[in-house]
Amino acid sequence: MLAVFHALIVAHILTGTTGAIAFWVPVIGRKGGVNHARWGRIFAYAMLATGCFAVAMSLLTLADPIGTHPHLEGQFDAAFLRGMFGWMMLHTGILTINLAWYGWLCITNKGRHAANRTWLNLGLQYLVMAAALACAVQGWIIGQPLMIGIAVVGIATGLTNLWFLHKPRVERQDWLKEHIKALVGAGISVYTAFMAFGSVRIFPEMALHPGMWSIPLIVGLALIIWHRLAVERQARHRRQRLGAVA
Numbered sequence: 001m002l003a004v005f006h007a008l009i010v011a012h013i014l015t016g017t018t019g020a021i022a023f024w025v026p027v028i029g030r031k032g033g034v035n036h037a038r039w040g041r042i043f044a045y046a047m048l049a050t051g052c053f054a055v056a057m058s059l060l061t062l063a064d065p066i067g068t069h070p071h072l073e074g075q076f077d078a079a080f081l082r083g084m085f086g087w088m089m090l091h092t093g094i095l096t097i098n099l100a101w102y103g104w105l106c107i108t109n110k111g112r113h114a115a116n117r118t119w120l121n122l123g124l125q126y127l128v129m130a131a132a133l134a135c136a137v138q139g140w141i142i143g144q145p146l147m148i149g150i151a152v153v154g155i156a157t158g159l160t161n162l163w164f165l166h167k168p169r170v171e172r173q174d175w176l177k178e179h180i181k182a183l184v185g186a187g188i189s190v191y192t193a194f195m196a197f198g199s200v201r202i203f204p205e206m207a208l209h210p211g212m213w214s215i216p217l218i219v220g221l222a223l224i225i226w227h228r229l230a231v232e233r234q235a236r237h238r239r240q241r242l243g244a245v246a
Helices: 002-022 024-028 034-063 078-109 119-142 145-165 172-202 210-245
Strands: none
Touching: 002 024, 002 034, 002 172, 024 034, 024 172, 034 078, 034 172, 078 119, 078 145, 078 172, 119 145, 145 172, 172 210
């Protein structure tokens, strides 16, 4: 099991690093161009793979927390490892898959809003909320409020995504905003994993420090707000031009 677990770690790091690098090309580059589409596709695929590897790692940890993390034996007990690397990683892995798939469908389907309501896309919303609830309950049981806090993100993601998916009518800026929210959210997820989960291996004493979790979240939220405001400005200018023509 340990050999399989280590192979998953390597694959997880490789795909996560690829996504972390690819993330910045569509974020800071010219929107709608060839590079934006190409690197956005690479990022989405990398995030889907990274999330799948995280889920696999979490399931092995739930089955054998000490056996999969022998280097942390003596520093953390089995309950902590099962909670942080099991239940919470399961939640964040599903969250990453959810955001990457949802954000990719939003831009792929664009104005064909009904095409977003696939069984997989809808199912991922309920799955991430179920994983979030499990993470929160386990966090309460072992006294880790960080697990409860991160679970709020999963619940909010599932509910807001379902609200949009069942929205009867959407404008162009609506699906574009959802695309931005989801894929930047996936970027937040991968950078949070690098800074928080990675710190457990390098700086164990920093594993639960709020700063390790808040930096990617603050940067990501700023990017989401910035790009959503830009979309709203473009929509407002478009309406003004159409009004002038009319």
